Amino acid sequence: MITFFSAVTLLLAGYFIYGKFAEKVFGILPDKPTPAIANSDGVDFVPMSWPKIFLIQLLNIAGLGPIFGALAGALWGPVVFLWIVLGCIFAGAVHDFISGMMSLRHNGESISEIIGIYLGKHIKRVMLVFIVFLLILVGAVFISGPAKLLAALTPESLDAHFWAICIVVYYFIATIFPIDKIIGRIYPIFGVCLVIMAAGIASFLSRICILTSYQSGL
Numbered sequence: 001m002i003t004f005f006s007a008v009t010l011l012l013a014g015y016f017i018y019g020k021f022a023e024k025v026f027g028i029l030p031d032k033p034t035p036a037i038a039n040s041d042g043v044d045f046v047p048m049s050w051p052k053i054f055l056i057q058l059l060n061i062a063g064l065g066p067i068f069g070a071l072a073g074a075l076w077g078p079v080v081f082l083w084i085v086l087g088c089i090f091a092g093a094v095h096d097f098i099s100g101m102m103s104l105r106h107n108g109e110s111i112s113e114i115i116g117i118y119l120g121k122h123i124k125r126v127m128l129v130f131i132v133f134l135l136i137l138v139g140a141v142f143i144s145g146p147a148k149l150l151a152a153l154t155p156e157s158l159d160a161h162f163w164a165i166c167i168v169v170y171y172f173i174a175t176i177f178p179i180d181k182i183i184g185r186i187y188p189i190f191g192v193c194l195v196i197m198a199a200g201i202a203s204f205l206s207r208i209c210i211l212t213s214y215q216s217g218l
Contacts, residue, residue, distance in 0.1 A: 004205060007081040014089035022094055026101055035108030045108060046180040055191025056183065061096065143167050 039045040099111055106114050112131055116124030147163035154163075174182040 003078045003081050005209075007085045008202075010085050011088060014085075014093065018089055019093065019097070022097055026098060028101060029105070032104075034104060039108060043178045046178060046184070048180060048184055052184060052188045055188040055195075059187050059191040059194060061092070139171075143171075 034047075036045050036047045040047060102114055103109060103111070106117065109117075112124055112127045115127045143164050144160070147160045147167055150163040151158065151160040174186075
């Protein structure tokens with residue numbers, strides 16, 4: 001229990017302290033319009049409210065983290081807290097922040113295009129090949145993982161293969177339609193569910209901690 005709340009404290013401290021440091025070092029441009037506004041086309045560049053963007057980004061960052069994090073904790077014990085907490089603060093969060101800000105500074109370009117600007121077209125091609133293989137691996141995980149989870153929660157007739165097909169179809173639909181039609185409407189709902197789930201788990205663990213302390217006192 002102490003390990004859990006220590007990890008939460010470190011994550012909050014990392015956000016407010018190290019996050020501020022990373023922001024200062026990078027040097028954001030608050031007065032410059034974002035690509036969603038400057039390049040608004042109603043398809044890929046669509047302005048949305050910050051609550052929606054926050055929930056979408058929260059869901060994108062979390063992904064299968066709550067599931068794999070719990071499994072990793074069961075396999076390797078409390079040391080996983082160090083891996084998750086330090087990795088989130090000094091690697092994952094900084095990576096997402098800097099890559100996003102680089103895209104903002106370059107008119108919404110992808111990371112491969114930005115690499116081509118600074119390292120040349122040959123390195124850009126190498127990066128594109130690497131990205132294709134990486135996306136195949138990530139796509140496989142983000143299809144098989146949710147499919148197996150949904151199969152465990154539904155009748156046997158709806159197996160993992162069925163849910164995998166549904167997820168692939170959803171991915172294609174979400175890619176073809178404008179970003180505010182599918183992703184902008186569905187993702188915030190799941191983001192709210194994720195926040196409620198996290199708050200519920202935190203409340204449950206707090207009660208266990210209080211109960212354990214009370215019983216120890218008796």
